[in-house]
Amino acid sequence: MDDETVTIRDVAKLAGVAVSTASRALSGGSASEKTRQKVRQAAEALHFVPNQAAKQLTSGKSNVVAIMVPEEPDFVFRDAFVSGMVAQLATSFTAVGLLPFLALTKPHDAQGFLKVLRGSGASGIVVISFHYSKPFADALEQSGKPIVSIGTPHPAMHYPYVDVDNYQGGYDAAKLLYKRGRRNIAVIAGPTDMQASVLRTEGVQDGLKALDLEPVALVCGEYGAKRGEDEMNRILEKHPNVDGVFAESDEIAAGALRALLNAGKRVPEDVALIGFDDFHVARVVSPRLTTFAQPLATMAETATQMMVERLETGEWKRRAVIFPAPMVRRESA
Incomplete structure (x- = not known):
């Protein structure tokens, strides 16, 4: 059979199933694994290539x-x-x-x-x-x-x-910094119009409040290394006694780390630093970042x-x- 003449009906006939069943099996829809295998084998034998435009026209829906x-x-x-x-x-x-x-x-x-x-x-x-x-x-x-x-x-x-669970991540960051003996904790947060940042900020604030603390500084803005570096420099200028930082992304944390090291601060001896995401940057900076993983x-x-x-x-x-x-x-x- 010529490749151009092969249709889903041909595949269904060879597989011994209904046309609708063959279509579902090939598109990832509901079908048993045995049926999927039969339909795939039939499609391969006939060199069937789905025509997505035709599929959209006949079903009224696109994939x-x-x-x-x-x-x-x-x-x-x-x-x-x-x-x-x-x-x-x-x-x-x-x-x-x-x-x-x-x-x-x-x-x-x-x-x-x-x-x-x-x-x-x-x-x-x-x-x-x-x-x-x-x-x-x-x-x-x-x-x-x-x-x-x-x-x-x-x-x-x-x-x-x-x-x-962004809230729990922020809460746990506060607990870990406290456990590490940090009492002058700054938060470099993300944008206030994004719920991930709002929840992380609420979590760290509530975690600190439960420990009778509040952030010595809390600044919000875009996620990014440059911003993390700039904010960390400003925090160090206003709060030179800062000894803990929760940065709400690994990129922010990487920038904050650069500022801390340039200022002669040892991490974590002088300032403990926590990020969020567990992306590549967390594993390549030195020291490597303690952070929260997103799957x-x-x-x-x-x-x-x-x-x-x-x-x-x-x-x-x-x-x-x-x-x-x-x-x-x-x-x-």
Whole structure:
């Protein structure tokens, strides 16, 4: 049989199953492993290549999923969390027969997002690194698409999401710094319009409060090494007695570490330092960072499963999945 004439009906006939069953088996839908194997063998024998455009026309749905990142393009590819999560989502969606589409828009550019989304023909959206604003939240609502958030959404938004326990990480950071004998503790936090940062900050503040302490300094802003270095320099100038720092990302912590070492501070002898993420930078700086690990691959696979369930059944089987962020002890604290 000529390759160009092979259809899903031919595959189904050879495998001895219904056309709908063959389609589900090849696209990662509900089917037994025995059926999947029969259908895959039939497809391989016939050299079948799915025609995605035809699939969309006949079903009224596409198998495209938009991975939306409302950040400046340079940030997307230099930030370890965002770039790592995009890569993991692309892998996990592809594995179940969905086509990931990377939708980059500037923060708060609601209309630009809607334009990109409509052009993609996506059936669902995964949002990463969402900075809350009402216009953007309204744009997501107007899209009418199933949405999964990587990270806890703003309280005004009620989307299913996957995240780590940011609050507990902040709380545990406070306890560890206290246990290490630190009493003059500074917090270099992330943006206040992102729930991950808000929760980490609430956690460390509550942890310190339970120990009858409060931060000697608490500064908020973007995630990034340059900002971590600049903020640490300012903190040292105003609070030279600082002896502990919780940086709400490893990138911030790496910048803070550079500032501390340049100021002649020993880490952890003079200043104990804790990050968050457990990305590559945490393992290559010296001393290596004590931090909290985010399981990117597991988070991406879970978000993919949630989206597949929604696209197949029309319902969300799970609304929130929160993973622990285990502490990884190294030399910095």
